[in-house]
Amino acid sequence: xxxxxxxxxxxxxxxxxxxxxxxxxxxxxxxxxxxxxxxxxxxxxxxxxxxxxxxxxxxxxxxxxxxxxxxxxxxxxxxxxxxxxxxxxxxxxxxxxxxxxxxxxxxxxxxxxxxxxxxxxxxxxxxxxxxxxxxxxxxxxxxxxxxxxxxxxxxxxxxxxxxxxxxxxxxxxxxxxxxxxxxxxxxxxxxxxxxxxxxxxxxxxxxxxxxxxxxxxxxxxxxxxxxxxxxxxxxxxxxxxxxxxxxxxxxxxxxxxxxxxxxxxxxxxxxxxxxxxxxxxxxxxxxxxxxxxxxxxxxxx
Amino acid sequence: xxxxxxxxxxxxxxxxxxxxxxxxxxxxxxxxxxxxxxxxxxxxxxxxxxxxxxxxxxxxxxxxxxxxxxxxxxxxxxxxxxxxxxxxxxxxxxxxxxxxxxxxxxxxxxxxxxxxxxxxxxxxxxxxxxxxxxxxxxxxxxxxxxxxxxxxxxxxxxxxxxxxxxxxxxxxxxxxxxxxxxxxxxxxxxxxxxxxxxxxxxxxxxxxxxxxxxxxxxxxxxxxxxxxxxxxxxxxx
Numbered sequence: 157x158x159x160x161x162x163x164x165x166x167x168x169x170x171x172x173x174x175x176x177x178x179x180x181x182x183x184x185x186x187x188x189x190x191x192x193x194x195x196x197x198x199x200x201x202x203x204x205x206x207x208x209x210x211x212x213x214x215x216x217x218x219x220x221x222x223x224x225x226x227x228x229x230x231x232x233x234x235x236x237x238x239x240x241x242x243x244x245x246x247x248x249x250x251x252x253x254x255x256x257x258x259x260x261x262x263x264x265x266x267x268x269x270x271x272x273x274x275x276x277x278x279x280x281x282x283x284x285x286x287x288x289x290x291x292x293x294x295x296x297x298x299x300x301x302x303x304x305x306x307x308x309x310x311x312x313x314x315x316x317x318x319x320x321x322x323x324x325x326x327x328x329x330x331x332x333x334x335x336x337x338x339x340x341x342x343x344x345x346x347x348x349x350x351x352x353x354x355x356x357x358x359x360x361x362x363x364x365x366x367x368x369x370x371x372x373x374x375x376x377x378x379x380x381x382x383x384x385x386x387x388x389x390x391x392x393x394x395x396x397x398x399x400x401x402x403x404x405x406x407x408x409x410x411x412x413x414x415x416x417x418x419x420x421x422x423x424x425x426x427x428x429x430x431x432x433x434x435x436x437x438x439x440x441x442x443x444x445x446x447x448x449x450x451x452x453x454x455x456x457x
Numbered sequence: 458x459x460x461x462x463x464x465x466x467x468x469x470x471x472x473x474x475x476x477x478x479x480x481x482x483x484x485x486x487x488x489x490x491x492x493x494x495x496x497x498x499x500x501x502x503x504x505x506x507x508x509x510x511x512x513x514x515x516x517x518x519x520x521x522x523x524x525x526x527x528x529x530x531x532x533x534x535x536x537x538x539x540x541x542x543x544x545x546x547x548x549x550x551x552x553x554x555x556x557x558x559x560x561x562x563x564x565x566x567x568x569x570x571x572x573x574x575x576x577x578x579x580x581x582x583x584x585x586x587x588x589x590x591x592x593x594x595x596x597x598x599x600x601x602x603x604x605x606x607x608x609x610x611x612x613x614x615x616x617x618x619x620x621x622x623x624x625x626x627x628x629x630x631x632x633x634x635x636x637x638x639x640x641x642x643x644x645x646x647x648x649x650x651x652x653x654x655x656x657x658x659x660x661x662x663x664x665x666x667x668x669x670x671x672x673x674x675x676x677x678x679x680x681x682x683x684x685x686x687x688x689x690x691x692x693x694x
């Protein structure tokens with residue numbers, strides 16, 4: 157889960173260290189930092205050493221002529237710059253007590269996530285961007301909202317140091333799910349044109365003709381999170397937990413957070429995918445039980 | 458001259474009426490159907506000729522409501538179709554494409570698909586399937602075969618039997634025998650004849666498109682022809 161980098165980057169960014177109002181027995185993100193546990197902080201120098209590890213990647217790419225070296229450098233630079241900017245923005249935002257900048261950033265993140273979800277989809281329909289943004293908006297904000305108001309309950313409830321990382325993690329996973337689901341649905345729709353029309357010819361409703369595709373697309377969207385959940389703790393320690401452990405959190409608390417996050421993410425992916433798929437289904441079919449092939453266009457660029 | 462008047466057949470009920478149907482393909486901006494008029498009555502065996510790309514398939518697909526059209530109307534038994542009626546209309550007016558549509562699973566599963574749909578009012582009757590299979594020299598064991606592994610000709614036979622079992626009023630044949638050898642082709646034509654002449658089911662008609670004038674002459678009792686999206690002529694055979 158690459159989006160975890162958002163949260164695991166938090167130990168690197170100077171978090172506010174002042175005591176946090178805690179309503180027992182609720183954990184707060186970042187609470188671990190106040191517990192006096194031994195904390196590993198990273199200097200820019202040490203990050204520099206880490207970056208030299210990339211040289212290995214580049215050597216491999218050059219030796220095998222994979223042509224990835226340039227892309228590796230660009231992506232690395234992008235990652236460093238984006239995360240640094242994020243750190244600076246978060247620092248500012250975390251210090252604010254006003255609602256508007258928090259929601260401005262949250263809204264911006266959501267729209268970017270919506271655009272990103274569509275990026276890898278090759279065949280599109282006209283309103284695919286608004287569909288993706290709408291689905292990701294509703295699902296992520298609803299799920300994050302429930303988490304904030306019912307589980308984490310920070311003070312105030314929109315506390316940026318909780319809201320932004322939570323939303324970021326949810327958005328990142330939702331966008332992957334929506335992207336995979338839409339991609340699968342549209343590409344299978346095109347590939348199975350004969351079968352789908354064949355079903356319609358036999359008297360199927362538009363829903364009956366697309367039902368199997370919808371099912372397969374929803375499964376494709378959920379596969380990454382289902383895999384992650386089933387191997388969590390065995391094959392990998394999830395990114396967020398790794399970040400917390402490195403920052404010196406109590407393992408059981410880190411576990412509790414991670415479990416909560418997994419459930420929250422899974423719920424958001426499921427909700428977002430169902431929304432995006434249902435809206436897409438309505439866009440590519442007509443009430444006359446036809447498939448609107450004309451609405452599907454190969455991306456232009 | 459786009460209008461085609463099929464010979465009056467007053468005692469037979471009108472099944473399908475197509476009026477001034479125009480369809481423009483939105484991706485190519487080509488007019489694939491130009492104000493087509495067509496009336497299909499009970500007992501009509503219509504042969505549909507015309508060169509490739511003349512709009513034969515487009516016409517049959519339009520009658521099956523598979524593509525949106527820009528203007529004109531389509532009536533079934535005198536009634537315009539509401540969106541909700543279209544699935545059950547399609548189970549009464551079945552379009553059989555040139556390439557048989559085969560789904561994953563056995564032959565039996567393929568034959569049973571229409572009966573699993575909400576629009577279906579009938580239940581799957583294996584007796585009918587076996588009787589039809591025997592017409593094509595296949596026995597009961599054929600039902601258990603994996604439909605994916607069959608030849609194109611055998612798949613077309615399955616598509617026909619599936620359509621036959623739905624007991625439709627109208628079948629829209631889109632060059633159904635183009636992939637069959639001559640023996641299978643004549644068996645296919647015989648099967649269609651038998652379906653049509655079976656007195657227990659009345660109110661039937663079909664349109665059969667083909668490149669072969671001799672096949673059209675053999676099968677139809679009236680012929681029409683498409684040219685560049687227009688319905689051109691009417692012949693009685």
